[in-house]
Amino acid sequence: MHHRKSHRSLSAIVAGTFLALAATSAQAAAPAGDAKAGAKLFLQCRACHTVDVGGKNGVGPNLAGIVGAKAAAVPGYKFSPALTKANITWTPETLDTWLKRPSAMVPGTKMAFAGMANPKARADMIAYLSTLKGK
Secondary structure, eight states: OHHHHHHHHHHHHHHHHHHHHHHHHHTOOOOOOOHHHHHHHHGGGGGTOOOSTTOOOOSSOOOTTOTTSBTTOOTTOOOOHHHHHSOOBOOHHHHHHHHHOHHHHSTTOOOOOOOOOOHHHHHHHHHHHHHOOOO
């Protein structure tokens, strides 16, 4: 009996440790972003987006000051009805979801970008976007 009891105790300890580790992993913060790496990643986005204050819209809207801004609010750009109705504010969290797969976040968006599967790449991009000043 003593052997069985200690076996149960060991199992309880192992199970408790596993649950604690799983909870810690689930609550882990997104990876920290590197703005310089994000700037390099953004080179692919420049085909559609400008980033300078007062810059022209291209195939996509100008992204100056995008972090903290309301979605579909860049003057002079014709957004999809889906994004216009989405009522999104571009926070690091919403940008992470958007960059992962725009069409999954806002079905009907006209942004023709498949997304970024790599969480570190998204964090880097968001760090770069956070450096862009608005008006």
